[in-house]
Amino acid sequence: MYVCSCFGITEQQVKQHADDGRCTPRQIASACKAGTDCGSCVKRIQSLLGRGAGCATRSKLEPAEDTPAPAVLVRTEPPGTRPEAPGTRAA
Template identity: 65%
Template structure:
């Protein structure tokens, strides 16, 4: 079935681009042109992708047991009047 009538892009083609690493409608558009003319297919493309990109999932940061040292204030100390 066609997803993008403007460029004749099918669901199968979108799935093939996704399998090759395209994770967003913008990446699908870069490879196939789908979504770059009238834009009515962008939501359908997003629905076909329907998953987070494996390369863009947030990495877990290791928790350290020691608290972080406070960051020194880079501003100069205020001037005080002396007599």
């Protein structure tokens, strides 16, 4: 069955690209142009790719379960002050 009628890309071709390590619609588009013309097939490509851990790239990006979450830095300003936006000057 065709996924992308603009370029004649089938489900099997998308699945083959995914098996070759392309894990996102953007990577699929780079490989075969599917999703780059009218865009109506992008949601179907996303559903074919799924959200499983089958992609080597995806598993590299997700931290291991025993890895602590990174610290979050929060900038606070004293009450009554407001930082200036870059490139602006106080009047």
